[in-house]
Amino acid sequence: MTLPSVARQRVLLLLRWVAFFAVMYVLLLPFGGYRSYRPYLLRNDSALPVLLTLLFAYGLTTYFLLFQLTGRLRAGYLGAVLxxxxxxxxxxxxxHLPDDNGCERWSLDQLSRAPEPVVQLSTFCNVLSWSPIGEASQSDYNAQMLQYWGITPVKKLYYNK
Structure with a gap:
């Protein structure tokens, strides 16, 4: 039985730290407070630190193994890495995804043509928000902005139902 080399011990220690960081980061991520996008918490931008450390671990182990393996094993491993x-x-x-904002454009058109001061919109088409607006009073700032931009002639509140 051979003793592990110093380089191998160092690589294993770094991999333990990478695993510890990744687990702790994912476990602590929900403590950032409640947001309406909480179901989409683990997106590519919020998981970027974990992805970068995993990429570092992949590169480190590949580099280490390329110098430890010899002969056909090394060539096979290099081929697999490539x-x-x-x-x-x-x-x-x-x-190339299509720019599909037709649903929101339809809601904006419906909002601009409606004669009522409070307009009911479809639940599936959010206007100026990440989630459906349940009460008309919640769309006050959005209605001011739509009037400022000239989309509606007067301030029109709206809600999704």
């Missing part, structure tokens, strides 16, 4: 790298490079290419 295949995984190419796969993720092409998986992350930009996907």
């Amino acid at each position: 295949v995984v790298g190419v796969f993720f490079m092409y998986a992350d290419r930009k996907v």
Whole structure:
């Protein structure tokens, strides 16, 4: 039985710290307070620190193993690393999504044409908000902004139902 090398011990210690950081970060993330977007908490921007540390761990272990392996094992591992790298490079290419704001545009058109001072809009089309507006009084600032922009001739409150 051989004793672990100093480099191996250092890599394993760093990997333990990476795992500890990732677990603690994800566990502490919900303590940031309640927001309306709480169901979408673990998005790519909020998980970026964890992703960067995992990328660091991947690079560190790859670098370590490339210098520890010899012969055919090293060549096979290098080939596998290149295949995984190419796969993720092409998986992350930009996907052209359509600019689909038709639902919000339809709601804005409905709001501008409505003769009533308080307008009921569809629940599925949010206007100037991340979530549906349940009471007309909650749309006061939005209504002022829509009037300022010239979308509505007068201040029109709205709600989603």
